[in-house]
Amino acid sequence: MKAAARVSRRIPVGPGIARFVRRNAWTLGIYGLFVAVMIFTISIHPNYGPYEIESLVVGALPLAFAAAAQACVVIGGGIDLSIGAMMAVANVLAARYMLHHDFQTAVLISLLILVGGILAGSLNGLIAVRTRVPDIVVTLAMSFVWGGVALLILAKPGGGAPDAFMALSSGNLFSPWVPNGLLLLIVVVSLVWVPLRLGRLGLAHYAVGSDRTAAFRRGVRVGPTRVFSYALGGFFAACGGLALMMSTGIGSPLAGTIYTLSGISAIVLGGVSLAGGRGGITGPIVAAFVLTLVPADLILTGTDPNLGQVIQGVLLVLVVMAGGLAPLLRARAIQRRVQAG
């Protein structure tokens, strides 16, 4: 009688931890992968130390930001193919206007550039929302626009920034084992993403990515929220452009182009669903580190560089394949448990 009246079809779940693991399996998986790759790296390179860690962080920083940017947009139900180009714009702006200035001015300029990134992202979002043109078309077209803008600002690689500014990513403040770049990444993510994730806006962001109609009926303002997700993407893209500035010390109008596609592989690897509404940004960021470590390992092991590309491609596919198998096995396990219970 009691059983008959029960409404919810409850999938038997273990205690809270088990469910947490089940829900975040992919993200935990990518952390695990990172640890595994790291262990492998240290095993082939016994002298792995602060220098190598700094190399890793400096190398991964732009991709990490690009992945964070793409993750924000994709979680909100869109996609932004102009993130690389926006990174280039931020990069050349920084290089052009920071040249011959002191550290304070450089920081001020970077703040302005971050605002600019937000505006640029918002423009992408506004166009997509207003014209109702599919996001992929709008942002593909905008990648040409931002690419052109970058060339207008700086026709060829050049410019510069004060050394102190560059040390923001490459030096170390507390311990040689903790490069500034890592701190920077952690600070930016925890200042921007964490409050967002906890607040109602973050909820709206995920809701719109999951199902626009339902979100609208729940009282979410769909248009502004979508624009917001692009604005956030623009912000992180600007961070990425500045990170490029910090690692290279120059501006290049073509700097960011490779990060659009690699950013997308990072988010997929990092557990963001391209259909929207699912995933976070820590997964993609860790994935960015994995994607930076793998080529490094290929160099360290002295692998034939031509095969290196092949290995990377195969690895990418295998990881995602393994990730796809996990839920399948889980579903089987649940089914078995249902029968037992």
Next chain:
Amino acid sequence: MSDANVLLETRGLSKNYGAVVALRSGALSVRAGEIHALMGANGAGKSTLVKVLTGDVTPNAGVILLDGHEVRFASPASARKAGLASVYQDVSLVPLLTVAQNLRLTGTAMPAIRPWLEELGLEDVDLTEYVRDLPAPTLHLLDLAQALAALPRLLILDEVTATMPADLSERVFRVARRWRSEGRSVVLISHRMTEVKALCDRATVLRDGTTVGVVDMASSGQEEIVSLMLGPAAASVVVSEGAVADTAPAPRVEQTAALEVRGLRSGVLQDISFTLRRGEVLGIVALEGQGQADLFECLSGNRRPDAGEILVQGKTRRFRHPHDAIGAGLVLVPADRALALLRQRSVLENIALPMVNRLSRWGLINSGAERRRVRTAINRLDIDTRAGSRVMRLSGGNQQKVTIARWLATGFLTLLCFDPTRGIDIRTKEQIYRVLRELAASGSAVLFFTSEMPEIQLAADRALVMFAGRVVAELSAHDATEAALLRAAHGLSRAAAAEAS
């Protein structure tokens, strides 16, 4: 309409989607303290009227008066603030958020919703579960609880009971009555005439997007409402519900078994066995979650059972994919049309989906033959194909019909229908009963689960009642009264079941 008691009034509301006029002239007047039914055939524009009223879509023309003042809502949220809350036909909770997060999104406070969750029997629901992991009836109830938490003056329920078995529907009605007793109003949309008659005070009837009349439930008969809904010409064709079994061709149940199930186990399903003969319509009755879904999944080849055998025409079959089941002549009409339809494709493509390869010669589809078969199926179920270039633009009921029409066009040996009349208007229901009878008469077999117990006597030759994954009773159509079925479905008549077998 100089009724002082009027809470909400609309005049001349209209809405078109491109060339499709979904709502032509919607007039609705709801008094404070009444339960008002909104009736009409599938595609009449009921849901559209609700959406327009609550700011879910913007109307092309018309006015909405609340307490005599003109209002216009930009979104369901602003309608909710003004005291209008709606539970829509298609569930509108965000699938990838947890229930609790959905509540937060609307700004519903836990203390406000707690009593309603209890009232609706949802206290067991885990609020930290993802919405997409919960079944549709639970979601509709959650949606309702949330609407109630806002204490709206007007509560709109668009076919929320369509997905629910009787016990759950009753909870919804209890709330509706309570709302009325507190001087607030409810607008109810349902295709179940008995529900409407039992519950509602008045009804507004829509036909082809236009309000064609308002009737007093106490003083008007079913025929009057049906003739308003269907128009004078069509109404004469329709006979009253009870007549179907009499006028339809007599069943010629043969002794050859079309389908035999032996000791099947899967999910909730515990060791189930029965035989379905050719020419027979076998009904299955159960409350929510008693294993009926698992049964249909296994029979349709969508899931591999853990134990047991399925025999088709005496031969044991193992289905690894629905393709195998279909090859053996077992076809499924699932409960959830979202599972069955290609939303962006045309009605024709949806109906022809299983048979495209069969209709091809040298790789090219024989479009003449295809059109003929599809057209026949469409006509047989009278599907409104005005918005047929994309199935998602059809009204809910017409979408449901497409899922059945598919198999009529394709052909089969045994039809597995899971709640085939869910959300279907009264005339079509009769058409479907009749079609089921006709199919049986022509030698097919039909197994159908229904959440509406009275349907058993209208369409089935025999009924099995399931409880906790087992068959607990087998009743002939004659004995399968609603009361008897309900008793058995609650697991109260094991003794009776023992007697029967």
Next chain:
Amino acid sequence: MSARATGMRSGRWTVLQGQLRDRPSLVLVGVLLLLVLVIGVTRPGTVGPTWVANTILFAAPLGIVAAGQTLVMLTAGIDLSVAAVMTAAAYVAASQSYFGSIRAVILALAVGLVVGLLNGIGVAIFRVQPLIMTLGMGLVVSGVLLVYSLKVSPEGPPNVPDIVRTLGSGKVLGFVPNSALLWGAIATIVIVGLRQTGYGRLIYAIGDNPVACRLAGVRGWLVQLVTYVICGFLAAVAGLVLTGAINGADLSLGDVSLLPSVAAVVIGGTSIYGGNGGYAGTLVGALILTVLSSLFTLLDAPDPLKQILYGAIVVLLAAVYVRTAGDTG
């Protein structure tokens, strides 16, 4: 009771809109003609039979690779390995021409088939995300090609085989490019195939709702597998046509076609979420992109401005398209 007729009282515009909604590629054709008009006005004397032939000549490889891309995107997938396949097919053909044209062409096409098959197996059977599968496959193909190119270089000069050159840049009757005929044949097969064959229907069906397909007895994995194989094959054909058109092959030949192959499809109105669209739109999309780049070659403006203009025009086109054809969501 037959189904109710479509006839509704509505203005002429609504009727027109209804028509355009069902045939969105008409809007695109309008856009294309407009662009041609712009060229004709800004550079009188340019637009003529030769120009048309040349434009089609360069649109053909793009149009052919975008045909495969359309099929894949209709199944809600994407193929990012097409660029690598184009390059590989062209390079293999050129490096093998030494052993005879036929063998070279067959080997080149085999590259496309094999890569398509691997993509298909990954996506359809192992359920790898199409984007990742094809991205990874693209890396693998170009890596292997690099190794191959270093291995074969001593065997003889990479030389575009004669039949490929005839195919890519030859003309019939003096002005109809052979590649246009090939493209036309492929286009006909794809358009008719999508509309009139069971397989075509199933491509849409899989892209729209794989669960519904399964319940209707459709073996979706087979449809997906075949689609990726066809896409790989068409990419190889496109690579051959391209290498024939420019009479040369290098290790990055196809790279420039990757983004346009996706752009032509989306501009042509095919949804990236699958189940909706068609090749007619893509075909016009490929022509539009080619005419646009032609326009920009002829335009006298600084390059950055051209890029900005290019992006702006594409957004504008798409916006006009969405307005007239109605929202497709």
Next chain:
Amino acid sequence: GGGNTSTGGSKKYVVGISNTLTGNGFREEMICSIKAQAKASGVVSKIITANRTTDPSGQIADVRNLISAGVNVIVMNPSDRSALDTVIKEASDKGIVVVTVDQGVTSSQAYQLYNNQVKYAQLGADWLFKTLGGKGNVVEMRGINGVSADADRHNGFMQTLAQYPNIKVVKETFTNWSLDPAAQQIKDILGSGLKVDGIWTSGIDSTVVDGYTTAKKPYVPTIGADNDGFIGQLINLKAQGLGGAAVTNPPTVGGAGLSLGLAVLQGKSEPHLVNLDPQIWDNVSSSGLSELQNHYDPTLNAYYSVSYQVAPWTTYTKADLIACADL
């Protein structure tokens, strides 16, 4: 530093290569020349290559990884003039010899060996404008907009142009150093009815000449690079009216760079900057024509650079270069 292993008395060095553009004929030939030179030198034990398409930031990471891998000399094609200075300094501080080839860097620690790109453009442009009699319409077909080498060449081109007031640039295009855009652009230009008297290309040359051939238009004087296909055209199409000149831009600077780096490792004192002066071989003068004929090899790829050696640095055989033989 260190990491040297002594085998059989002779020093064995580990060589690191950093390249940031894959699938590009020039770069592949450059890497092959490094390998061939490593083999020819007899003192290299291992080559570690960081070769992928990336940007300065990625190259910095690659070079750091090479440092970690314990190389003794790094030969790199720098993706930027100044971005790599810091990492070059890091390498030098660890005793690693860094040689940048093909393009220059601002670092003072690096050994640099590259072709003068400004001069490259000037040589070709000057020959072209002179051939046209200082008067006429020319097309400038550049490389990739926003890249230093392209900007340098454009500067050189413009400097020469300034000396010829009656030469008019009627069209400036970016070929992106790819065949497809170049082919399309030349077809568009030929179809537009624009009067063109000469063409300067930044290296995508034989494709442009092919455009003229298929369009059946009379050839105009054309400038290209030392690519085998173009060299062949200059020789074989001379009779059909093709005049033109090839300017050298040897990818074999890679091998030369390694040679320089190994010399430094072995304690020789070498200059920090070796500037290769490009040469121009036209098909009009007899000296030019004989250079063209000396270098032409009909068995090679159209875009294979025929500057097989960089004297006096490279010591490998042409066969080893073409075979791209590993150690």
